[in-house]
Amino acid sequence: xxxxxxxxxxxWVLRPISDMPVxxxxxxxxxxxxxxxxxxxxxxxxxxNSDLAEVEACMRADEQLVVIESSYPNYGWxxxxxxxxxxxxxxxxxxxxxxxxxxxxGTDKLAYGVFIYKAAGSRGGNRRSVEGMGTLVAxxxxxxWRIRHWATSSRRPLSH
Numbered sequence: 001x002x003x004x005x006x007x008x009x010x011x012w013v014l015r016p017i018s019d020m021p022v023x024x025x026x027x028x029x030x031x032x033x034x035x036x037x038x039x040x041x042x043x044x045x046x047x048x049n050s051d052l053a054e055v056e057a058c059m060r061a062d063e064q065l066v067v068i069e070s071s072y073p074n075y076g077w078x079x080x081x082x083x084x085x086x087x088x089x090x091x092x093x094x095x096x097x098x099x100x101x102x103x104x105x106g107t108d109k110l111a112y113g114v115f116i117y118k119a120a121g122s123r124g125g126n127r128r129s130v131e132g133m134g135t136l137v138a139x140x141x142x143x144x145w146r147i148r149h150w151a152t153s154s155r156r157p158l159s160h
Contacts, residue, residue: 017116017131017155022100032106036113039138039145040099047097047119050089052081060139060146068151092121099134111145112137117152130154 023029026037039058046054056077059065063076067084074080089095097119104113113136120129132154138145 017118017133020102020116020133022102022116023104029101032111033101033104035145036104036106036111036136036138037101039147040101040113040115040136043147044097044099047089048095050092050095052086052089055085056081058147059150060141060148064148066149070153091123093123094127095119095121102133106138109140110137111139 023033023037026034026041029037043055043058046052046058059077059080061077063078065074065077065080067074067080069084072084074084097117099115099117101113101115104111106112115134115136116131117134118129118131120127122128132152134150134152136147136151137149139148140146
């Protein structure tokens with residue numbers, strides 16, 4: 001495939017995200033890897049069910065949260081909730097979201113992960129799907145992992 005100015009893109013750029021090796025489902029993991037995958041699974045369920053309380057339970061729901069999706073930042077839970085999450089989930093139907101760890105590391109209090117994701121939803125009868133990669137930084141607060149930093153970037157929309 002030719003890129004800008006007709007130069008060939010390297011093969012790794014064209015590799016489908018679905019070919020990226022994932023760590024596995026939560027039940028096959030242990031330690032921080034398992035705990036972060038379980039956090040991603042809860043976050044995904046919250047999105048799919050439009051359950052804002054479930055999504056909030058996965059996040060550091062204060063002004064220390066930073067979320068960057070593509071190149072748009074949200075600073076703090078209030079900004080993310082008011083200007084992104086509630087608006088997006090309020091207009092989408094039949095949402096599907098899956099996030100799978102490809103790398104994770106951490107201690108008892110702070111962990112990070114790299115993940116791939118696939119998201120889809122319908123608006124006005126039109127279905128759109130995206131896939132991409134993301135990173136998260138989570139901290140243990142009162143015994144539970146909470147996302148403190150979240151950044152994702154997506155590839156071009158997938159066609160159906």
